[in-house]
Amino acid sequence: MSMFCYQCQEASKNTGCTVVGVCGKNESTAKLQDLLIWLSKGISWFAARGRTVGAGDPQADLFVAEALFSTVTNVNFDSTRFVELVREALSTRDSLRSLVESALKGKGESLDSDLPAFATWAPASLDLDTLAAQGAAVGVMSDSSLNPDIRSLRDLLTIGLKGLAAYTDHAVVLDRQADEILTFIEDALLATTKDDATADELVGWVLKAGEKGVQAMALLDEANTSTYGHPEPTSVNLGVKPGPAILISGHDLRDLAELLEQTQGTGVNVYTHGEMLPALAYPAFKKYDNLVGNYGGSWWHQQKEFESFNGAILMTTNCVVKPRESYKGRLFTTGLVGWDDVAHILDRKEGGQKDFSKVIEKALACESPVELESGTMTIGFAHQTVLSQADAVLGAIKSGALKRFVVMAGCDGRQGSRSYFTEVAEALPKDHIILTAGCAKYRYNKLNLGDIGGIPRVLDAGQCNDSYSLAVVALKLKEVLGLEDINELPISYDIAWYEQKAVIVLLALLFLGVKHIRLGPTLPAFLSPNVVKVLVENFDILPITDAPSDVAAIAAGQ
Numbered sequence: 001m002s003m004f005c006y007q008c009q010e011a012s013k014n015t016g017c018t019v020v021g022v023c024g025k026n027e028s029t030a031k032l033q034d035l036l037i038w039l040s041k042g043i044s045w046f047a048a049r050g051r052t053v054g055a056g057d058p059q060a061d062l063f064v065a066e067a068l069f070s071t072v073t074n075v076n077f078d079s080t081r082f083v084e085l086v087r088e089a090l091s092t093r094d095s096l097r098s099l100v101e102s103a104l105k106g107k108g109e110s111l112d113s114d115l116p117a118f119a120t121w122a123p124a125s126l127d128l129d130t131l132a133a134q135g136a137a138v139g140v141m142s143d144s145s146l147n148p149d150i151r152s153l154r155d156l157l158t159i160g161l162k163g164l165a166a167y168t169d170h171a172v173v174l175d176r177q178a179d180e181i182l183t184f185i186e187d188a189l190l191a192t193t194k195d196d197a198t199a200d201e202l203v204g205w206v207l208k209a210g211e212k213g214v215q216a217m218a219l220l221d222e223a224n225t226s227t228y229g230h231p232e233p234t235s236v237n238l239g240v241k242p243g244p245a246i247l248i249s250g251h252d253l254r255d256l257a258e259l260l261e262q263t264q265g266t267g268v269n270v271y272t273h274g275e276m277l278p279a280l281a282y283p284a285f286k287k288y289d290n291l292v293g294n295y296g297g298s299w300w301h302q303q304k305e306f307e308s309f310n311g312a313i314l315m316t317t318n319c320v321v322k323p324r325e326s327y328k329g330r331l332f333t334t335g336l337v338g339w340d341d342v343a344h345i346l347d348r349k350e351g352g353q354k355d356f357s358k359v360i361e362k363a364l365a366c367e368s369p370v371e372l373e374s375g376t377m378t379i380g381f382a383h384q385t386v387l388s389q390a391d392a393v394l395g396a397i398k399s400g401a402l403k404r405f406v407v408m409a410g411c412d413g414r415q416g417s418r419s420y421f422t423e424v425a426e427a428l429p430k431d432h433i434i435l436t437a438g439c440a441k442y443r444y445n446k447l448n449l450g451d452i453g454g455i456p457r458v459l460d461a462g463q464c465n466d467s468y469s470l471a472v473v474a475l476k477l478k479e480v481l482g483l484e485d486i487n488e489l490p491i492s493y494d495i496a497w498y499e500q501k502a503v504i505v506l507l508a509l510l511f512l513g514v515k516h517i518r519l520g521p522t523l524p525a526f527l528s529p530n531v532v533k534v535l536v537e538n539f540d541i542l543p544i545t546d547a548p549s550d551v552a553a554i555a556a557g558q
Contacts, residue, residue, distance in 0.1 A: 003030035004141045007159050008073040009413055009498045011525040023073050024322040028128060031135030032082035033071040037158065038138040039089040040067045041193055042118040044186035046096040049111075051183070055103035060096045061182040062172065063088065068165035068185065070336045073499040074299065075318040078338035079128060086131050093119070116193065152528035153202035154192040156503075159526060160209045161185055163504030167216040167465050169336075170317070173254050174223035181219075184212050203534065210511030213504040217468035221383075224253060229283035230384040231462060236280050237293030238446075239374040241269055244363045247295055247309050249273040249302070250316030251463050253282070255334060258353040259314065260288040268363045271295040273305070274319055275439055278462035281380030296372060298412035298442040306331070308370040312363040314345070314356070318499075319439075330366065332359050377446055381459035383469035387476055392455060394480065397490065402452050403431040405491045406554060407474075409467045409505065410440040411498030417521045418443060421496055423547035425449065425458075429555050433457050435473065438464035438505075440496040467505045471512060486513050492554045493517040494544065497524070510539055516558075520544030 003025075006016035010023060020026055025033075043064050050056045070076050070085060097111075097119070104110055118138070123130050136142075140155060168181050191197060191205045225231075246268055248256055256272075256279050263270055269292045272279055277294045279285055296305035299319035306313050306327045313331045320339055323331050334345040334354060348354045386393070396402035406428060408421060425434060425444035434444070434457060441460055449457040461469035478486050495506065495517055503524070509517060523532060523543050535541045544550060 001141075002027045003136075004139055005030050006140070006525040007155075007162070007500060009411070009522060009524070010073075010415075014522050014525050016525055025077055026079070028079045028132050029077055029082060031132040031139065032079060032086060032128075033135070034139040035131055035135035036067050036082065036085055036089055037071060038118050038135075039086065039093060039121075040064045041189050042093045042116070042121070043089065043096060044189045045116060045119045046093060046100050047183070047186045048190060050096065050100040050103065053100065053103040053107060053109075055099045057092075057096050057099060058179070058182075060092050061179070061186065062177075063092050064186055064189070065165040065168050065172075065182055066336065068162045069169045072162050072166055072318055072501065074320055075336055076338040077320070077322075078340050078342075080340070081338045083126070083128055083131060087126055090122070118193070148528045149199055149530045150197070150202065152526060152531040153199060153206065155526040156524075156531065157188055157202060157206050157209060158192055159500050159524075160206065160213070160504045160507045161188055162500040163502070164209060164213050164216055166318070166501050167213070167220050167504065170251060170465065171216065171220040171223045173252060174220075174227055176219050176223040178215065178219055181212050181216055184208070199534075206507060207511050209504065210507030210509070213508035214468070214471065214511060216504075217465050217471075217508065220465050221468050224282070225384075228253060228257070228279075228285065231278065231281035231380040231382040232283065232385060233378055234281040234286075234380040235376045235378050236277070237376055238295075238372075239293065240271075240295065240369045240371045241292050242368045243267060243269050244366055245269040245271060245309070245311035245369050246314060246359060246363045247271050247273050247306070247311060247369075248276050248314045248316065249299070250319060250335075250337065251275050251465070252316035252335060253279055255314070255316045255354065256285065258348075259356050259359070260285065260291055262353070262356050263290055263360055264288065266360055266364070268360055271309075271369070274299050274302070275463050276316075278379060278460070278466065281382075281462070295369060298439040300412065300414045305372065308372060310367045310369050312359045312366060314359055330362055332362075373446075378456060379445075379460045379462075381456070382461045382466060383472040383476075386459060386461075386469070386473050389455065390476070390480065392453065393477075396453050396455065401431060402433060402455070403429065403490065404554070404557070405433050405435050405489075407435045407470055407491060407493045407495070408440060408444070409435070409437040409461075409464070409470060410496035410502045411464065412439040412442050412496065413498045413521070415521055418496065420521060420544060420547050421494075422447075424494060424551055424554075427547055427551045430457075432555070433459060435459050435461065435470050435491075437461040437466040437470060438496075438502070443496075464501050464505065467508070471508070474514075475512075487515050490557070492557075494550065494554065495519050496521070515540045516542065518542045518544050518550060
């Protein structure tokens with residue numbers, strides 16, 4: 001096989017992509033990503049050794065998180081950028097080694113003589129072919145003798161760490177950093193390299209990753225709300241206004257804030273797209289009269305929607321797909337996002353902003369967007385809003401008007417089978433309320449599902465990382481209702497997954513003790529049959545079946 005990748009729900013034949021990724025990732029990029037993960041283990045080795053002698057580099061710790069995030073599905077497809085990241089990884093690792101050796105020398109000690117290969121490997125050349133060849137030698141399937149259950153648990157942990165790294169990096173962008181999360185990422189990466197690690201030990205690491213996932217999402221929630229205010233119920237315009245425009249997608253609220261500041265007074269309208277939709281519910285963004293609404297739906301529609309938009313497009317954090325030539329010249333990436341031959345906006349310098357002047361210049365030269373739809377929808381039901389209505393919610397539960405919450409958070413994707421989630425939303429009893437976060441909501445957030453005593457039957461908490469809000473609501477309900485076990489709540493879980501951020505959300509739920517989670521549209525390809533058995537036996541995880549059967553089971557509390 002020329003490559004192997006099975007980290008996302010689109011894995012070919014639910015086994016793995018071996019020629020080219022269904023996501024569009026090519027062979028070289030896949031191998032460079034494998035190499036970057038391997039070298040991040042080398043950085044982690046020296047970071048962990050350095051902590052024993054008081055030597056370290058916070059920037060090296062942060063680089064490991066950024067390296068992992070860069071390999072998340074639909075983030076970066078630019079092999080040239082990955083060559084640079086690999087070069088930076090080698091430089092970071094070797095600089096950290098020097099710090100550790102110096103600290104050890106001061107104590108009359110020295111490094112072990114038998115260092116692992118990822119801590120010492122040096123390429124004969126830094127060209128793409130040489131690096132890709134090494135990536136092929138250290139990829140997921142490079143050790144054919146490895147026990148498949150151990151491989152599965154190692155990869156479940158690694159894939160969860162990628163999601164954890166993404167949320168951690170989101171918080172760092174807003175100047176919130178938890179060093180213990182960064183050091184955990186390094187220690188957990190090293191746990192995947194231990195030949196003597198048992199399955200039980202790796203399961204322990206996986207659950208610990210879930211715990212850190214809760215911590216990271218709480219940190220990011222605090223970063224977002226302290227900077228931009230708590231989301232509030234907001235009616236969002238779905239139509240368009242005449243005039244030049246910029247469409248911003250992804251998750252980075254700071255990018256949006258800086259873009260809005262720089263577009264004020266230019267005559268350029270700004271629209272959100274995909275996972276940027278929840279930004280419209282934050283009070284801080286409502287002062288910008290040129291933030292005029294949301295355009296389109298979830299990430300996988302972007303080829304058609306970006307073409308119709310006509311204006312400039314800015315992709316932040318992730319969710320980019322192969323651009324069509326018709327709009328490639330209007331597309332800009334920033335942060336860790338990348339695509340070959342697409343203009344990239346450089347990171348902000350300390351104390352400054354990113355320079356979006358080229359994006360604005362492009363927008364001013366473009367036509368108005370083509371309207372895709374009209375009307376409005378309501379968003380902004382994060383934990384503070386829902387908990388502020390606790391009396392109404394509890395009253396509806398006690399009166400029997402509200403029988404059950406159904407958590408339908410997670411990701412959207414291309415497969416036609418994902419119509420299941422629309423069918424479930426439409427078929428749920430009228431006394432059930434959907435709690436959602438992430439782009440999975442685009443399967444049903446524009447349906448007219450009504451309300452229960454003024455409470456909308458779809459409560460949108462926000463981005464995928466805002467799944468934390470759903471956990472806060474559940475834990476508060478458990479407390480108020482005086483329940484001992486979170487699984488006694490009238491809450492069912494019907495989760496859609498696609499990529500690695502959804503995996504860390506799942507692990508966070510498992511850490512919180514949530515059981516009986518339906519997961520789909522398929523179970524992850526990186527889970528071996530025995531690992532699936534462990535998850536079923538310990539957490540009662542279920543694959544989705546069909547909408548009528550699952551709705552009947554949910555309504556029956558099963």
